[in-house]
Amino acid sequence: MGYPHTPHPRETLVLSKHFGEPEARTYRGWVKRGGYEGLKRALAMPPAAVVDEVKNSGLRGRGGAGFPTGLKWSFMPKERTKPHYLCVNADESEPGTFKDREIIRWTPHALLEGTLIAMHAIQADTAYIYIRGEFAEPQAILEQALAEARAAGVLGRFQIHVHRGAGAYICGEETALMNSLEGKRGVPRIKPPFPAAQGVFGMPTTINNVETLAAVPPIIVNGAKWYQAMCLSSPKSVGTKLFSVCGHVQKPGVYEVTLGFPLKDLIFELAGGMRSGRTLKACIPGGSSVPMLDRDESERCIMDYEGCATLGTMLGSGGVIVFDDSADMVYQVMRLARFYAHESCAQCTQCREGTAWTTRILERMLAGQGKPDDLDLLLDLSENMTGKTICVLSDSCAAPVVSAIKKFRGEFEAYLAGRSALVA
């Protein structure tokens, strides 16, 4: 799906309302659409009141962890005795996820406005927007918007800089991002200290995802109650979320729905369902790091934090990867494991060795050289890769492996028995 895109009647457009309108990229075009009204109002409020408003809205971090945004902001020191920083995580690299890219490409001022409001709320003078190195086009659009906002005097006393990454998935992890920003290898830090106490350059720091920040201006303009009322299921999961649907669907693309939307409808109604003659086999609902669902679970899954947790998976970044019956799950899990092996920063043994070993085992199974106890070995390895490392990259490699073995064991066993893939 490209733009312009005719929204599906079941979409709720808050963040994506102006996707596809080139004029919305310009400062004037953004102001014409009501832009920077939220900033004006926020600047008239004490920082603590802005934090409370966002806290009351129920907004949760859209980067993957789902941590309440207002609460995160409230961890920053109330008294500003040294510089405070905001880091904007635009290092969108989770396979299956391509939502921040569209926010930056189509509504860069929404991100800048949210960034400025957050800076006011946490009393930061400087923000760094850390954008992945591969996003050259989105970065150029963002820098143009930033130059226009600066020229229009919107930035006031705030400094915003765009910082380009250089190809490292791990830099999407918040402490790795801070190390990278400091000019180091992007390896995650041990917590504590948490960023709010000692973050980038050793100063109090908040890190927010692009989509989270883009949701802030409409919350300030329309109020916390308005945001909270956008709820289809659990009161803990409110507001809209961008879901990037990809893989085997007829209309892959970014769809915005209220949290609590059924995954089945997202796949079959909004994204056009399967290709002709194909059936749904599996779905990874929240980016490649979360456990996969089989067909039955996919048809029951409610897309919010709690609904995904009920089925043993996570809403994550909202990257929905759909597999039809032509997908060889053993091969695809190997590709995911290879991804994590390639992206491991290599500082923790369990991850450095575990991701590479997992990949090698899967590769040999695919080559018809699997050993009878390979599945047990994979599960044992995965257990030792879960909850034991500085960050969750290792866990993220284990999640698809364990869930695939549990749900598609027959396909793995077929390879072990010397047969080729059990694929239609």
Added chain:
Amino acid sequence: MSTATHDASEPVFRGDTLKRLQEILARYPTKAAALLPALWLVQQARGWIAPETMVEVAGLLGLTPAHVQGVVTFYTMYHQHPVGRHFVQICTTSPCNICGAEDVVKAFLEQTGARELGATSPDGTWTITEVECLGACGFATPVLIDDELVENVTPERVAALVRKYS
């Protein structure tokens, strides 16, 4: 992107490039934080980052050459050797993989004459690589040619793309 026509021992940071670095340094409270941007400037000027240049960057930013090399080797987008005039990155991770990305890779290798992944075509024009996710999974297969992202690439489209850039 320029290729290895420069003498690697010549300094990169002179004139406009040095001015650009000074502007970048003003954004950060430490000199070291300008390392990634400085390395991007080097790559834009030279097409790759030579060991001699790592020493130069280290000197400018008050770092050890070992630190700079550690950073260059950590990030996949910095080239440690000259690459073709066009550097192609094709996503082959799962969402694109199931949509036929590996056939796109094959088509690029065939059409450009680059014999294998990471190798440069004999005429020096093309270097083809696989990449782990370009963040454009809904547009399978996305291909990054230098800094330009081409969406929805199929094997059939590759010949025309190669002609366009050659």
